[in-house]
Amino acid sequence: MANYNKVILAGNLTRDPQMSYLPSQTPVVEFGMAINRRYNDQSGQQREETCFVDCKSFGRQAEVINQYMSKGRPILVEGRLHLDTWEAQDGSKRSKHRVIVERFQFLGGGGGSQSGGNRPAQQRGQAPQQGRTAPPQDDGGDYSGDQYASDEVQEGEDIPF
Numbered sequence: 835m836a837n838y839n840k841v842i843l844a845g846n847l848t849r850d851p852q853m854s855y856l857p858s859q860t861p862v863v864e865f866g867m868a869i870n871r872r873y874n875d876q877s878g879q880q881r882e883e884t885c886f887v888d889c890k891s892f893g894r895q896a897e898v899i900n901q902y903m904s905k906g907r908p909i910l911v912e913g914r915l916h917l918d919t920w921e922a923q924d925g926s927k928r929s930k931h932r933v934i935v936e937r938f939q940f941l942g943g944g945g946g947s948q949s950g951g952n953r954p955a956q957q958r959g960q961a962p963q964q965g966r967t968a969p970p971q972d973d974g975g976d977y978s979g980d981q982y983a984s985d986e987v988q989e990g991e992d993i994p995f
Contacts, residue, residue, distance in 0.1 A: 837927065839914040839915055840912070840913075840914060841911075841912070841913055841914060841915055841933050842910070842911070842912050843867060843869055843870070843887060843910070843911050843933065844908070844909070844911075844941065845867040845868050845869035845887075845908070845909070846867065846868050846907065846908050847865050847866065847867060847903055847904065847905050847906060847909065848865075848867060848868050848870075848905065849865065849866050849887060849905050850865075850901055850904050850905050851863045851865040851899050851900045851904075852862070852864045852865065852904075853896065853900045855857050858893055858953060860893060861892065861894075861896040861897050862890065862891070862892055862901075863890070863891050863895075863896035863897075863899050863900045864888065864889070864890050864895055865888075865889055865903065866886060866887065866889070867888075867889055867909070867911070868884050868885070868886055868887070868904055868909055869880060869884065869886075869887065870884050871884075871885070872882050872887055875991045880966035881935075885965045887932070888932040888933070888961075889911055889913070889932060889933045889934075889935055890916075890932055890933070890934055890935065891934075891935035891938070892934075894957040895935060895938065898923065899935075899938065899952045902940065902976050903940070906937055907940075908940075908941070908942070909940060910938060910940060910941055911937070911938045912935070912936055912937040912938070913933045913935040913936045913937070914933070914934050914936065915931055915932075915933060915934075916931070916933070916934045917930070917931055918924050918930050918931075918932060928994035931941070934963070948990060950957045964970055
């Protein structure tokens with residue numbers, strides 16, 4: 835029998851990412867997500883339910899999530915379910931499912947963050963990164979001149995999409 839463990843979620847962070855390091859100095863970030871679902875019940879009333887999911891990411895992905903994400907910001911994650919088990923202080927056995935992030939994508943929009951969403955690294959307890967610049971926005975193509983003038987839509991024409 836084949837096995838398959840894949841999770842794809844899109845939602846908002848419920849708290850700021852929490853960065854830590856493994857003994858091997860591998861970065862680890864943990865964060866929570868809220869995924870909302872809207873539906874109509876049997877009587878036609880619109881309802882909403884929220885699912886809260888804990889996530890964990892490692893390595894360079896962890897650093898990027900920690901640097902750019904904050905409470906309320908939207909994100910799409912793709913990963914796998916993992917069951918953590920431990921023994922509580924009272925001796926009882928505890929367990930919790932979480933998503934181990936394999937890929938992610940920042941989603942547009944400002945989110946509902948009261949903390950601003952784009953806080954500088956210094957405000958999140960990180961040292962500022964010296965000498966880092968934004969990646970160039972130019973893709974190297976030559977878009978000057980009138981070479982695309984024939985592609986313009988004239989008034990009254992249908993747009994092909």
